[in-house]
Amino acid sequence: MTTTPLEGKVALVAGATRGAGRQIAVQLGAAGATVYATGRSSRAGRSELDRPETIEETAELVTAAGGTGIAVRVDHLVPDQVRDLVARIDAEQGRLDVLVNDIWGADPMITWEKPVWEQPLDAGFRTLRLAVDTHIITSHFALPLLIRRPGGLVVEIGDGTRAYNDTHYRLSVFYDLAKVSVTRLAYSWGHELEPHGCTAVALTPGWIRSEAMLEHFGVTEQTWRDGAAKDPHFLISETPAFVGRAVAALAAAEDRARWNQASVSAGELAQVYGFTDLDGSRPDAFRYLTDVVETDRPADVTGYR
Numbered sequence: 001m002t003t004t005p006l007e008g009k010v011a012l013v014a015g016a017t018r019g020a021g022r023q024i025a026v027q028l029g030a031a032g033a034t035v036y037a038t039g040r041s042s043r044a045g046r047s048e049l050d051r052p053e054t055i056e057e058t059a060e061l062v063t064a065a066g067g068t069g070i071a072v073r074v075d076h077l078v079p080d081q082v083r084d085l086v087a088r089i090d091a092e093q094g095r096l097d098v099l100v101n102d103i104w105g106a107d108p109m110i111t112w113e114k115p116v117w118e119q120p121l122d123a124g125f126r127t128l129r130l131a132v133d134t135h136i137i138t139s140h141f142a143l144p145l146l147i148r149r150p151g152g153l154v155v156e157i158g159d160g161t162r163a164y165n166d167t168h169y170r171l172s173v174f175y176d177l178a179k180v181s182v183t184r185l186a187y188s189w190g191h192e193l194e195p196h197g198c199t200a201v202a203l204t205p206g207w208i209r210s211e212a213m214l215e216h217f218g219v220t221e222q223t224w225r226d227g228a229a230k231d232p233h234f235l236i237s238e239t240p241a242f243v244g245r246a247v248a249a250l251a252a253a254e255d256r257a258r259w260n261q262a263s264v265s266a267g268e269l270a271q272v273y274g275f276t277d278l279d280g281s282r283p284d285a286f287r288y289l290t291d292v293v294e295t296d297r298p299a300d301v302t303g304y305r
Contacts, residue, residue: 003031004031004032004066005252006028006031006032006033006067006248006252007031007032007033009032009033009034009097009098010033010034010035010036010093010095010096010097011028011035011036011096011098011099011100011251012035012036012085012089012096012098012138012142013025013028013036013038013100014038014099014100014102014103014134014138015100015101015102015105015157016035016037016038016039016055016058016100016102017037017039017040017041017051017053017055017058018041018051018058018211019208019211019212019240020157020205020208020244021039021058021100021102021103021157022037022057022058022061023240023241023244024102024155024157024240024243024244024247025037025058025059025069025244026058026062027065027244027245027247028067028098028244028247029061029062029063029065029066029067029068029069030065030066030067031251031252032066032067033067033068033098033251034067034068034070034093035059035062035067035070036070036072036089037055037058037062037069037070037071038072038073038085039073039074040073040074040105041053041054041055042054042055042056042073043056047105051211053211055071055072055073056071072085072088076134077130077133082140082141083141085141086142086145089145090145095149096145096146096152097152098152098153098155098247098251099139099142099143099146099154100154100155100247101135101139101154101156101157101182103135103138104130105130106126106130106131110171110175111123111124111172112172112175114172116173119172119173124172124173124174127174127178128178128181131179132178132181132182132185135156135182135185139185139189143189143192147193150196151197151256152193152197152198152199153198153199153201153251153256154186154189154198154200155186155201155202155247156182156185156202157182157203157204157243158179158182158183158202159179159204160204160286161183161204161263161264161268161286162183162187164289164290165179165180182202183263186201186261186262187263188200190260190261191261194260197257200260201256201259201260201261201263201264202263202264203247203264203265203266203269204263204264204265204266205238205265205266205285206236206237206238206242206267206285206286207233207234207236207237207285208237208238208239208240208242209221209238209240210240213237217230217231221239224237228299232299233288233292233299235299235305236283236285236288236289236301237285238266238267238277238285241277241278242275242276242277242278245275245277246270246275248275249273250269253273265286267282267285267286268284270282270284271284277305281305282305283301283304283305284305287304288304
Protein backbone atom coordinates (compact mmCIF):
# COMPACT_ATOMS: atom_id res chain seq x y z
CA MET A 1 0.00 0.00 0.00
CA THR A 2 1.31 3.45 -0.93
CA THR A 3 1.57 5.77 2.03
CA THR A 4 0.65 9.42 1.58
CA PRO A 5 1.68 11.18 4.80
CA LEU A 6 1.64 14.54 3.04
CA GLU A 7 -1.83 14.27 1.54
CA GLY A 8 -3.55 17.63 1.90
CA LYS A 9 -0.23 19.43 2.32
CA VAL A 10 0.98 22.13 -0.07
CA ALA A 11 4.62 22.62 -1.03
CA LEU A 12 6.51 25.18 -3.06
CA VAL A 13 9.77 23.92 -4.53
CA ALA A 14 11.53 27.00 -5.84
CA GLY A 15 14.06 25.87 -8.42
CA ALA A 16 12.42 22.59 -9.43
CA THR A 17 13.42 22.37 -13.07
CA ARG A 18 16.10 19.69 -12.75
CA GLY A 19 18.54 18.00 -10.39
CA ALA A 20 17.77 18.05 -6.68
CA GLY A 21 14.83 20.42 -7.06
CA ARG A 22 13.04 18.20 -9.53
CA GLN A 23 13.32 15.10 -7.39
CA ILE A 24 12.45 16.97 -4.21
CA ALA A 25 9.21 17.95 -5.93
CA VAL A 26 8.64 14.39 -7.15
CA GLN A 27 9.27 12.79 -3.77
CA LEU A 28 6.96 15.27 -2.04
CA GLY A 29 4.38 14.32 -4.64
CA ALA A 30 4.97 10.63 -4.00
CA ALA A 31 4.08 11.35 -0.36
CA GLY A 32 0.78 12.88 -1.50
CA ALA A 33 1.54 16.61 -1.53
CA THR A 34 0.37 19.28 -3.93
CA VAL A 35 3.59 20.77 -5.28
CA TYR A 36 4.14 24.07 -7.03
CA ALA A 37 7.27 23.59 -9.15
CA THR A 38 8.91 26.82 -10.22
CA GLY A 39 11.86 27.87 -12.33
CA ARG A 40 12.84 29.81 -15.42
CA SER A 41 13.12 26.90 -17.86
CA SER A 42 9.76 26.22 -19.43
CA ARG A 43 8.35 24.81 -22.61
CA ALA A 44 7.65 28.46 -23.39
CA GLY A 45 11.37 29.28 -23.28
CA ARG A 46 14.68 28.39 -21.67
CA SER A 47 16.84 30.22 -19.17
CA GLU A 48 20.40 31.24 -20.04
CA LEU A 49 21.50 27.72 -19.02
CA ASP A 50 19.87 26.57 -22.27
CA ARG A 51 19.15 23.10 -20.91
CA PRO A 52 16.21 20.96 -22.10
CA GLU A 53 14.57 20.21 -18.73
CA THR A 54 11.38 22.16 -17.97
CA ILE A 55 9.16 22.89 -14.99
CA GLU A 56 6.24 21.36 -16.89
CA GLU A 57 8.07 18.03 -17.04
CA THR A 58 8.69 18.24 -13.31
CA ALA A 59 5.02 18.91 -12.58
CA GLU A 60 4.01 15.94 -14.72
CA LEU A 61 6.44 13.71 -12.81
CA VAL A 62 4.97 14.92 -9.52
CA THR A 63 1.48 13.99 -10.66
CA ALA A 64 2.66 10.62 -12.00
CA ALA A 65 4.24 9.91 -8.61
CA GLY A 66 0.89 10.34 -6.88
CA GLY A 67 0.77 14.02 -5.99
CA THR A 68 -0.54 17.08 -7.78
CA GLY A 69 2.10 18.95 -9.75
CA ILE A 70 1.60 22.57 -10.76
CA ALA A 71 4.23 24.29 -12.91
CA VAL A 72 4.67 28.05 -12.62
CA ARG A 73 7.32 29.91 -14.57
CA VAL A 74 8.99 32.30 -12.16
CA ASP A 75 12.22 34.27 -12.09
CA HIS A 76 12.90 34.39 -8.36
CA LEU A 77 15.05 37.49 -8.77
CA VAL A 78 11.94 39.45 -9.74
CA PRO A 79 9.95 40.32 -6.61
CA ASP A 80 6.69 40.96 -8.46
CA GLN A 81 6.78 37.49 -9.99
CA VAL A 82 7.36 35.87 -6.60
CA ARG A 83 4.64 37.99 -5.01
CA ASP A 84 2.20 36.86 -7.71
CA LEU A 85 3.24 33.23 -7.25
CA VAL A 86 2.53 33.28 -3.52
CA ALA A 87 -0.76 35.13 -4.08
CA ARG A 88 -1.75 32.36 -6.50
CA ILE A 89 -0.89 29.63 -4.00
CA ASP A 90 -2.93 31.46 -1.37
CA ALA A 91 -5.90 31.88 -3.71
CA GLU A 92 -5.84 28.28 -4.92
CA GLN A 93 -4.83 26.46 -1.73
CA GLY A 94 -5.15 28.87 1.20
CA ARG A 95 -2.05 27.40 2.82
CA LEU A 96 1.63 26.61 2.41
CA ASP A 97 3.15 23.81 4.46
CA VAL A 98 6.59 23.33 2.91
CA LEU A 99 8.93 25.82 1.23
CA VAL A 100 12.06 24.46 -0.42
CA ASN A 101 14.59 27.04 -1.59
CA ASP A 102 16.67 25.19 -4.19
CA ILE A 103 17.29 28.03 -6.64
CA TRP A 104 20.78 28.02 -8.15
CA GLY A 105 21.36 28.21 -11.89
CA ALA A 106 24.76 29.84 -11.53
CA ASP A 107 27.13 27.18 -12.88
CA PRO A 108 27.98 29.05 -16.12
CA MET A 109 28.94 32.10 -14.06
CA ILE A 110 31.53 30.30 -11.94
CA THR A 111 35.27 30.57 -12.55
CA TRP A 112 36.53 27.59 -10.60
CA GLU A 113 39.61 27.46 -8.39
CA LYS A 114 40.92 30.94 -9.15
CA PRO A 115 41.78 33.59 -6.51
CA VAL A 116 39.48 36.56 -6.13
CA TRP A 117 41.76 38.83 -8.16
CA GLU A 118 41.30 36.52 -11.14
CA GLN A 119 37.53 36.27 -10.70
CA PRO A 120 35.27 38.27 -13.05
CA LEU A 121 33.28 40.50 -10.72
CA ASP A 122 30.10 40.74 -12.78
CA ALA A 123 29.81 36.96 -13.02
CA GLY A 124 30.68 36.53 -9.36
CA PHE A 125 28.04 38.95 -8.15
CA ARG A 126 25.52 37.39 -10.54
CA THR A 127 26.27 34.07 -8.85
CA LEU A 128 25.47 35.53 -5.45
CA ARG A 129 22.26 37.08 -6.74
CA LEU A 130 21.09 33.78 -8.21
CA ALA A 131 22.15 31.70 -5.22
CA VAL A 132 21.32 33.95 -2.27
CA ASP A 133 19.10 36.89 -3.24
CA THR A 134 16.57 34.53 -4.82
CA HIS A 135 16.20 32.61 -1.56
CA ILE A 136 15.67 35.80 0.43
CA ILE A 137 13.14 37.22 -2.03
CA THR A 138 11.19 33.96 -2.06
CA SER A 139 11.17 33.66 1.72
CA HIS A 140 10.11 37.30 2.10
CA PHE A 141 6.88 36.61 0.22
CA ALA A 142 6.25 32.96 1.10
CA LEU A 143 6.83 32.88 4.86
CA PRO A 144 3.76 34.97 5.81
CA LEU A 145 1.64 32.26 4.18
CA LEU A 146 3.62 29.43 5.74
CA ILE A 147 3.34 30.75 9.31
CA ARG A 148 -0.44 30.84 9.24
CA ARG A 149 -0.36 27.26 10.52
CA PRO A 150 2.06 25.75 13.04
CA GLY A 151 4.18 22.92 11.71
CA GLY A 152 5.42 24.57 8.53
CA LEU A 153 8.83 23.60 7.17
CA VAL A 154 11.45 25.57 5.25
CA VAL A 155 14.35 23.70 3.67
CA GLU A 156 17.39 25.51 2.31
CA ILE A 157 19.24 23.28 -0.17
CA GLY A 158 22.98 23.90 -0.32
CA ASP A 159 26.22 22.08 -0.93
CA GLY A 160 27.93 20.96 2.25
CA THR A 161 26.87 20.97 5.86
CA ARG A 162 27.76 23.87 8.12
CA ALA A 163 30.46 21.80 9.79
CA TYR A 164 31.98 20.81 6.45
CA ASN A 165 31.86 24.28 4.90
CA ASP A 166 33.33 25.91 8.00
CA THR A 167 36.53 23.92 7.47
CA HIS A 168 36.73 23.69 3.67
CA TYR A 169 37.31 26.25 0.93
CA ARG A 170 34.69 25.59 -1.74
CA LEU A 171 36.18 26.06 -5.22
CA SER A 172 35.98 29.85 -5.52
CA VAL A 173 35.24 32.80 -3.27
CA PHE A 174 31.83 33.32 -4.84
CA TYR A 175 30.80 29.68 -4.74
CA ASP A 176 32.13 29.38 -1.21
CA LEU A 177 30.22 32.43 -0.04
CA ALA A 178 27.02 31.32 -1.77
CA LYS A 179 26.97 27.94 -0.08
CA VAL A 180 27.90 29.25 3.36
CA SER A 181 25.20 31.92 3.01
CA VAL A 182 22.45 29.44 2.14
CA THR A 183 23.26 27.37 5.20
CA ARG A 184 23.20 30.46 7.38
CA LEU A 185 19.84 31.50 5.95
CA ALA A 186 18.26 28.36 7.39
CA TYR A 187 19.67 29.32 10.79
CA SER A 188 18.18 32.81 10.43
CA TRP A 189 14.79 31.55 9.22
CA GLY A 190 14.71 29.12 12.15
CA HIS A 191 15.17 31.96 14.60
CA GLU A 192 12.31 33.89 13.02
CA LEU A 193 9.99 30.91 12.54
CA GLU A 194 10.30 29.19 15.90
CA PRO A 195 7.82 31.50 17.68
CA HIS A 196 5.26 30.49 15.03
CA GLY A 197 5.77 26.77 15.55
CA CYS A 198 7.61 26.34 12.25
CA THR A 199 10.98 24.84 11.39
CA ALA A 200 13.89 25.71 9.08
CA VAL A 201 16.64 23.28 8.10
CA ALA A 202 19.72 23.51 5.89
CA LEU A 203 19.98 20.30 3.88
CA THR A 204 22.68 19.12 1.50
CA PRO A 205 22.79 16.18 -0.87
CA GLY A 206 26.03 14.29 -1.26
CA TRP A 207 27.68 13.81 -4.63
CA ILE A 208 24.51 14.14 -6.62
CA ARG A 209 24.02 12.54 -10.02
CA SER A 210 22.19 15.43 -11.62
CA GLU A 211 21.58 15.56 -15.33
CA ALA A 212 24.65 17.77 -15.76
CA MET A 213 26.83 15.51 -13.60
CA LEU A 214 25.88 12.43 -15.60
CA GLU A 215 26.75 14.29 -18.78
CA HIS A 216 30.08 15.38 -17.31
CA PHE A 217 30.99 11.75 -16.61
CA GLY A 218 29.63 10.56 -19.95
CA VAL A 219 27.23 8.08 -18.34
CA THR A 220 23.51 7.59 -17.83
CA GLU A 221 21.67 6.71 -14.65
CA GLN A 222 21.67 3.12 -15.87
CA THR A 223 25.43 3.07 -16.47
CA TRP A 224 26.52 5.50 -13.76
CA ARG A 225 29.01 3.07 -12.17
CA ASP A 226 31.10 3.39 -15.34
CA GLY A 227 31.94 6.89 -14.12
CA ALA A 228 34.34 5.29 -11.64
CA ALA A 229 36.79 4.94 -14.52
CA LYS A 230 37.09 8.75 -14.49
CA ASP A 231 36.99 9.10 -10.69
CA PRO A 232 36.78 5.98 -8.53
CA HIS A 233 35.17 7.99 -5.72
CA PHE A 234 32.14 8.51 -7.97
CA LEU A 235 30.83 5.26 -6.51
CA ILE A 236 29.71 7.19 -3.42
CA SER A 237 27.40 9.35 -5.55
CA GLU A 238 23.63 9.36 -5.16
CA THR A 239 20.54 10.06 -7.22
CA PRO A 240 18.64 13.32 -6.75
CA ALA A 241 15.80 11.20 -5.35
CA PHE A 242 17.83 10.61 -2.18
CA VAL A 243 17.73 14.25 -1.09
CA GLY A 244 14.13 14.38 -2.30
CA ARG A 245 13.26 11.58 0.09
CA ALA A 246 15.12 13.43 2.84
CA VAL A 247 12.86 16.46 2.36
CA ALA A 248 9.75 14.28 2.27
CA ALA A 249 10.86 12.54 5.47
CA LEU A 250 11.38 15.88 7.22
CA ALA A 251 8.03 17.18 6.04
CA ALA A 252 6.24 14.07 7.34
CA ALA A 253 8.15 13.78 10.62
CA GLU A 254 6.24 14.69 13.76
CA ASP A 255 9.56 15.57 15.38
CA ARG A 256 10.72 17.90 12.59
CA ALA A 257 11.14 20.74 15.10
CA ARG A 258 14.18 18.95 16.55
CA TRP A 259 16.04 19.96 13.38
CA ASN A 260 15.26 23.66 13.60
CA GLN A 261 18.33 25.72 12.56
CA ALA A 262 20.30 22.50 11.98
CA SER A 263 22.55 21.77 9.02
CA VAL A 264 22.40 18.14 7.90
CA SER A 265 23.04 15.91 4.91
CA ALA A 266 20.66 13.52 3.22
CA GLY A 267 22.95 10.70 4.35
CA GLU A 268 22.60 11.74 7.99
CA LEU A 269 18.81 11.95 7.81
CA ALA A 270 18.63 8.54 6.14
CA GLN A 271 20.15 7.00 9.24
CA VAL A 272 17.43 8.59 11.36
CA TYR A 273 14.34 8.11 9.20
CA GLY A 274 15.27 4.93 7.35
CA PHE A 275 14.71 6.04 3.75
CA THR A 276 17.04 4.84 0.99
CA ASP A 277 18.24 5.86 -2.43
CA LEU A 278 16.55 4.26 -5.42
CA ASP A 279 18.94 1.30 -5.29
CA GLY A 280 18.15 0.59 -1.63
CA SER A 281 21.46 2.01 -0.33
CA ARG A 282 22.09 4.86 2.11
CA PRO A 283 25.15 6.74 0.82
CA ASP A 284 26.86 8.92 3.42
CA ALA A 285 28.94 11.08 1.11
CA PHE A 286 30.29 13.67 3.52
CA ARG A 287 31.49 11.07 6.01
CA TYR A 288 33.13 9.30 3.06
CA LEU A 289 34.82 12.50 1.90
CA THR A 290 36.24 13.08 5.35
CA ASP A 291 37.25 9.50 6.10
CA VAL A 292 38.43 8.30 2.69
CA VAL A 293 39.07 11.08 0.18
CA GLU A 294 40.78 13.51 2.56
CA THR A 295 43.00 10.81 4.03
CA ASP A 296 44.09 9.62 0.57
CA ARG A 297 42.71 6.15 1.13
CA PRO A 298 41.85 4.04 -1.93
CA ALA A 299 38.28 4.39 -3.12
CA ASP A 300 36.10 1.95 -1.22
CA VAL A 301 32.48 2.67 -0.36
CA THR A 302 32.17 -0.33 1.98
CA GLY A 303 30.37 0.90 5.09
CA TYR A 304 29.44 4.21 3.48
CA ARG A 305 26.44 3.17 1.42
